[in-house]
Every structure is written in C-alpha cells, then in structure tokens.
Amino acid sequence: MVTIKDIANRLGISVSTVSKGLNGASDISEDLRQMVLDTAVEMGYQSKKMKKDENKKLCLFIENMEYETANQFGYEIILGFRQAAFRNGWSVSVVPVTPAFQMTEKYDTYMLKNGYSGGFLVGFALHDDWMRQLAFTSIPTVLFDNYIKKNPHVCYVGTDNFEGIESAIDHLYQLGHKKIAFLNGSLYSMVSEKRYQAYLDAMKSHNLPVEEDMVAHGYYVADSAKYHVPNFLAAGATAILCGNDLIASGVITECRLRGFSVPDDISVVGFDDLPISSFLEPPLTTVRQERTELGKCGYAALSNLINHVSVSMTLLRPQLITRASTAPCAEREEEAEEEE
Amino acid sequence: MVTIKDIANRLGISVSTVSKGLNGASDISEDLRQMVLDTAVEMGYQSKKMKKDENKKLCLFIENMEYETANQFGYEIILGFRQAAFRNGWSVSVVPVTPAFQMTEKYDTYMLKNGYSGGFLVGFALHDDWMRQLAFTSIPTVLFDNYIKKNPHVCYVGTDNFEGIESAIDHLYQLGHKKIAFLNGSLYSMVSEKRYQAYLDAMKSHNLPVEEDMVAHGYYVADSAKYHVPNFLAAGATAILCGNDLIASGVITECRLRGFSVPDDISVVGFDDLPISSFLEPPLTTVRQERTELGKCGYAALSNLINHVSVSMTLLRPQLITRASTAPCAEREEEAEEEE
Numbered sequence: 001m002v003t004i005k006d007i008a009n010r011l012g013i014s015v016s017t018v019s020k021g022l023n024g025a026s027d028i029s030e031d032l033r034q035m036v037l038d039t040a041v042e043m044g045y046q047s048k049k050m051k052k053d054e055n056k057k058l059c060l061f062i063e064n065m066e067y068e069t070a071n072q073f074g075y076e077i078i079l080g081f082r083q084a085a086f087r088n089g090w091s092v093s094v095v096p097v098t099p100a101f102q103m104t105e106k107y108d109t110y111m112l113k114n115g116y117s118g119g120f121l122v123g124f125a126l127h128d129d130w131m132r133q134l135a136f137t138s139i140p141t142v143l144f145d146n147y148i149k150k151n152p153h154v155c156y157v158g159t160d161n162f163e164g165i166e167s168a169i170d171h172l173y174q175l176g177h178k179k180i181a182f183l184n185g186s187l188y189s190m191v192s193e194k195r196y197q198a199y200l201d202a203m204k205s206h207n208l209p210v211e212e213d214m215v216a217h218g219y220y221v222a223d224s225a226k227y228h229v230p231n232f233l234a235a236g237a238t239a240i241l242c243g244n245d246l247i248a249s250g251v252i253t254e255c256r257l258r259g260f261s262v263p264d265d266i267s268v269v270g271f272d273d274l275p276i277s278s279f280l281e282p283p284l285t286t287v288r289q290e291r292t293e294l295g296k297c298g299y300a301a302l303s304n305l306i307n308h309v310s311v312s313m314t315l316l317r318p319q320l321i322t323r324a325s326t327a328p329c330a331e332r333e334e335e336a337e338e339e340e
Numbered sequence: 341m342v343t344i345k346d347i348a349n350r351l352g353i354s355v356s357t358v359s360k361g362l363n364g365a366s367d368i369s370e371d372l373r374q375m376v377l378d379t380a381v382e383m384g385y386q387s388k389k390m391k392k393d394e395n396k397k398l399c400l401f402i403e404n405m406e407y408e409t410a411n412q413f414g415y416e417i418i419l420g421f422r423q424a425a426f427r428n429g430w431s432v433s434v435v436p437v438t439p440a441f442q443m444t445e446k447y448d449t450y451m452l453k454n455g456y457s458g459g460f461l462v463g464f465a466l467h468d469d470w471m472r473q474l475a476f477t478s479i480p481t482v483l484f485d486n487y488i489k490k491n492p493h494v495c496y497v498g499t500d501n502f503e504g505i506e507s508a509i510d511h512l513y514q515l516g517h518k519k520i521a522f523l524n525g526s527l528y529s530m531v532s533e534k535r536y537q538a539y540l541d542a543m544k545s546h547n548l549p550v551e552e553d554m555v556a557h558g559y560y561v562a563d564s565a566k567y568h569v570p571n572f573l574a575a576g577a578t579a580i581l582c583g584n585d586l587i588a589s590g591v592i593t594e595c596r597l598r599g600f601s602v603p604d605d606i607s608v609v610g611f612d613d614l615p616i617s618s619f620l621e622p623p624l625t626t627v628r629q630e631r632t633e634l635g636k637c638g639y640a641a642l643s644n645l646i647n648h649v650s651v652s653m654t655l656l657r658p659q660l661i662t663r664a665s666t667a668p669c670a671e672r673e674e675e676a677e678e679e680e
Contacts, residue, residue, distance in 0.1 A: 316652060317652045321472075
C-alpha cells in the first residue's frame with residue numbers, strides 16, 4: 001500500500017510537505033500542492049478521509065480499450081480523470097465492462113445501487129446496450145468519443161477529429177501526395193464515422209479524388225493492415241493515413257514485407273501519438289490526442305453536469321506531430337527531376 | 341462605491357462573514373463563500389488586493405450586443421464570466437469595441453500593452469477585423485458564438501444551435517404545423533449560418549418542405565418583422581420561427597396589425613429566452629440559452645487556454661421553454677372537425 005512516505009521519496013520532499021499538500025494547507029505553493037496531489041493519484045494513494053467519505057464517488061467504465069500500462073491509449077485518460085477528481089475530493093472506481101455485463105445490469109440501477117454521483121464512459125461502441133439507455137438516463141454521465149442527442153445529463157468529450165484528419169491530409173498534400181489511402185478503425189464507432197467523413201471533406205477541400213479501393217474499415221489493431229495494404233499498394237497509393245497508431249505500425253510492417261520502403265516509397269500517418277509512435281522504425285508522423293487533458297476535461301464536464309450545468313460537448317484541438325514516416329512523394333520528385 | 345457593508349446588507353449577513361467570504365477563510369461554508377463572491381461581483385465590489393494585483397487581468401470585449409441592464413442579452417454572459425473569474429482571483433475589464441477601433445488597434449498589441457492574460461470576445465461579426473487576426477493570435481482567447489479553425493490559442497463557447505432549432509421545429513410539428521417560416525438574424529454571423537442550416541436539417545428530418553418565400557435574413561431586432569412577416573403570411577405560414585426573441589416580439593406585433601391572432605392563427609417561437617419573453621402578450625415559447633452558464637463556461641475555457649490546454653469548443657444544451665405563443669395548427673383543427 002502506498003504511504004505518504006512513498007510520495008515524499010518519489011518527489012524528494014519531506015513527509016510533512018506531502019501531508020500539507022494532501023490536506024490543503026495554505027503555507028505551501030499551489031504548484032507544489034497540485035504536484036503532490038497528482039503524484040498521489042499516479043501512485044495509487046488513498047487517504048483515510050476518502051475511504052470514509054462514501055458520498056463522493058464517481059465511476060469510470062471502460063470497454064474495448066487497453067489502459068493497464070503507460071503505453072496504452074486509455075492509461076492517461078484514466079490518470080487525468082482521476083487526478084482532476086482527486087483534487088476535488090472525489091474517489092474514482094475504474095470498472096471494465098463487457099457487452100454481456102451491460103445486458104444484465106441496467107446503467108442507472110448500477111449507478112444508484114453503488115452510490116455513484118456520476119459516470120465517465122470510455123471506449124463504448126455505438127451498438128452497446130448502455131448507449132441506448134443513455135438517451136434517457138438522469139445520471140450525470142460523460143462519454144469519451146461518443147455523443148448522445150438532447151439528453152441534458154450527458155456530455156461528449158473528445159478530440160476534434162475533423163481538424164486532426166485535415167491537418168494530416170494537408171501535411172501529405174504539401175509533400176506532393178495525391179493518392180492518399182485511408183485505413184480506418186472499426187465500423188460502429190462514432191470516431192470512425194467522424195474520421196471517415198473528415199477524410200472525405202479534407203480530400204475534397206484539397207481537390208483530391210476519393211477512390212473506392214483506397215478506403216477501408218478494419219479494426220483498431222495492427223493486424224488490420226495485412227488485409228488492406230496490398231489493395232492500397234496495387235491501387236497506386238503513395239501515402240496511407242491510418243485510424244490510429246496501432247494500425248499504422250501494422251501498415252509499416254506490411255509495406256516493408258512487400259518491398260516498399262517507408263517513407264521513401266510510401267508515407268504513413270497515424271492517429272493518437274501513443275508512446276510507441278516515436279519508437280517505431282521509422283518514427284511515426286501522427287495526430288496527437290492529449291489524453292491526460294482529455295481525462296481532466298472529462299472530469300470538468302462531469303462536475304458541470306453534477307452541478308446542473310448542461311454541457312453538451314467539449315472538444316480539444318489535435319496536434320500534428322511530424323516524424324520520419326512521411327516524406328515528399330516519390331512520383332513528384334521524379335517529375336521535378338524531369339523538369340530540370 | 342460598493343463597500344463590504346453594502347454586500348452584508350444585501351445578503352442579510354454580518355460584515356465579518358462577508359469579509360471571511362472574500363478572504364477565503366475556512367470557517368464558513370463553501371456555499372456561503374460562493375454566494376458572497378457572486379454577490380460582490382454583481383454589485384461591482386472591488387477589493388484592494390485586486391486593485392493592487394496588476395498581473396491577473398482579463399479583458400471582455402463586446403460588440404453588436406446590449407448588456408447594460410438585466411433584460412439584455414449580454415448582461416448575464418458578462419456577469420457569469422466575471423463571477424467565475426473573480427472566484428479565481430482575476431479582475432475583468434469590460435471594453436465595448438467598434439469596427440473602427442479594430443482597424444486602428446491590433447488585437448495582440450492591445451492585449452499585450454494593457455497586460456491582459458486572456459480575452460473573451462462577445463458579439464463579434466465574421467467580417468470583423470479582429471476575427472481575421474485571431475487566426476494567428478498567440479493570446480489565449482475565447483469567442484462567444486464564433487469559431488476559429490486550427491489556432492490552439494482560441495476556443496469557441498456557445499449553445500448548441502442545432503439542438504435548439506430542432507427542438508423548436510419538433511414542437512411545432514407535434515402541434516400539426518407544416519408551413520413553418522424562419523425569420524433569421526443578420527447575415528455575416530456564425531450563429532445565423534448555423535441556425536439556418538439547423539432549420540434546413542430539422543425541416544428535412546420531419547419531411548417538411550422548405551419554400552424560398554418562407555425563409556428570410558433580417559437583423560436581430562424587432563423591426564425586422566415588418567419587412568418579412570407580410571410575405572410569410574401571404575405564403576400561407578401557420579408558424580414563424582425567429583432568430584431571437586426581439587425578432588419574435590416584432591413578429592407578434594406585425595401579425596396582430598395584420599389581423600392575425602397569435603397563437604390562434606399563427607404560432608411564434610423565439611430564441612434566447614430573454615427576461616421579456618415571459619412578459620410578451622402572449623408569453624413567448626422560445627429556446628433558452630443559459631447565459632450565466634455560458635459566461636462561466638467562457639471563463640473555464642479561457643482558464644484552460646491560459647494553462648496550455650487547447651480546448652477547441654464547448655457547447656451548452658439549449659432548452660425549449662413552452663409558453664402561450666404556440667398552439668395546435670388551426671388548419672389541422674379544421675381538418676379534424678371535418679372528419680368528425
């Protein structure tokens with residue numbers, strides 16, 4: 001079990017300073033206090049006060065997403081949510097759910113019987129049972145990357161997918177790419193739908209043609225690549241935009257297996273900026289989602305709903321991180337040489 | 341000048357309690373502290389500490405919008421923003437601007453030379469000079485009802501216009517109206533564009549035809565009605581949806597002048613739920629925007645930007661307030677009688 005001493009050792013400060021930070025004493029700086037609180041959450045510290053205070057409980061449900069280790073997508077979302085909640089005196093339960101669980105347990109009933117004041121749902125699919133129930137829930141609920149119409153108790157938090165995809169296409173366009181394939185994630189996911197629409201919009205705004213054999217839906221895993229990359233290569237793609245970084249890692253592998261060099265023959269762009277992105281060979285150009293901030297915004301939105309402020313949607317800006325997996329389009333360079 | 345005694349008198353509490361609230365003492369309840377702070381802002385109280393602390397200054401710019409009295413649209417937006425800012429130790433200057441001012445003063449320069457850490461811009465038009473400059477500003481800036489693409493230092497806060505218009509059309513549809521005219525506000529305004537698009541979407545989703553002589557852009561004032569209502573009536577409208585409550589008040593007057601009763605002959609719906617809405621004759625059915633909360637969300641977004649969290653957009657849910665200006669469609673009742 002994590003003690004105050006452990007936190008003090010990690011931060012290299014005294015036990016009494018940690019104690020002051022945890023108890024909100026006014027004779028340490030606000031920055032130091034925040035650092036103590038954030039570190040306490042990161043290390044899994046639980047105060048006696050929190051264990052006693054049964055009334056301030058939030059629940060984070062997670063499905064279809066890995067989150068146990070720091071290199072997985074859900075990890076920092078959960079961390080950011082728990083850090084922000086902790087600062088405001090809430091304890092957070094993290095509950096993994098399955099479709100079967102959702103069929104046997106009604107969302108509202110589960111929340112009420114466990115005394116949760118609000119829920120943060122991460123990784124749910126459009127056809128999940130709870131998604132249908134959320135149209136009518138009166139429990140303050142925030143969804144990461146899902147949107148429920150009209151219900152004033154439900155808010156959507158996510159990254160602006162349109163700006164993310166647009167910035168990726170624009171980057172490839174500036175490098176001379178015109179045949180840009182798109183290997184998307186799962187169907188039945190709101191972000192897949194938005195990213196697909198964003199791809200169509202961005203191609204159109206750059207006057208690039210969208211060809212049917214240049215677009216495919218797979219799953220948000222590396223393995224998706226082997227079923228679709230051969231078609232993209234056959235169709236003459238010079239760049240492949242991917243629904244997330246895991247797909248992109250598979251695409252790079254698949255291109256190499258088939259004798260295509262990344263980025264010399266094919267440019268590859270991911271989405272998310274997972275920690276692995278910078279360790280891939282070549283390091284991956286990708287659209288960054290600020291996951292810790294997404295978690296914190298999730299808490300802020302939930303806090304609003306609990307206080308009867310009906311926030312409907314909060315979006316964060318994505319950021320294009322340019323690394324070595326993208327390069328000027330080979331065809332274009334040849335053309336340039338011919339012109340000389 | 342407002343003193344601590346004035347605040348104590350207004351709230352019916354002691355001067356020492358007000359003082360504790362203003363100074364963040366821990367021996368009064370959080371609710372009471374918030375009430376003291378909010379009332380202090382509402383009454384225009386300024387502490388010596390705030391006057392001294394030159395480093396924590398925000399600026400709220402306002403254009404094309406009335407805000408001096410409690411019945412005007414901008415009043416509560418400014419109040420909510422100032423209340424939230426005050427709780428966090430910021431002082432707020434409210435600066436009315438004109439297009440001419442924007443041409444002579446560059447936004448960034450103005451902010452820097454006056455020492456403002458961030459700006460909240462309310463009521464600006466798409467073609468304003470500062471709107472173009474905001475594409476490139478590095479000053480944390482929140483826009484009420486305007487959106488700037490891609491710049492991570494700028495955020496948009498507003499009410500979800502699509503849900504607002506959809507709920508109004510749905511209400512009229514349930515009452516049997518099919519010929520629903522739309523008298524929108526000014527062109528060159530982002531919300532006018534969104535509300536127009538929302539009107540088209542909602543008519544389509546209800547299988548209602550959109551006729552050219554049933555849609556007009558005017559200005560966000562009552563006077564707009566007289567130029568367009570005659571055409572709507574001639575075209576057979578049974579309901580008129582308005583871009584805001586002021587337009588709706590003009591529409592009610594104009595209908596009456598022409599011998600049409602509201603709601604017996606024509607149903608009228610506004611947007612905003614200004615305080616006057618419930619005093620109109622008949623009281624106005626309208627789409628409510630929670631203006632105090634919009635101001636508070638504006639502060640929250642600005643605070644995020646100042647802390648380098650790139651929030652792109654925060655939307656609040658609208659709420660349809662049903663009053664006496666809407667009623668079942670007269671034609672439908674006649675049909676029903678014929679059927680009997």
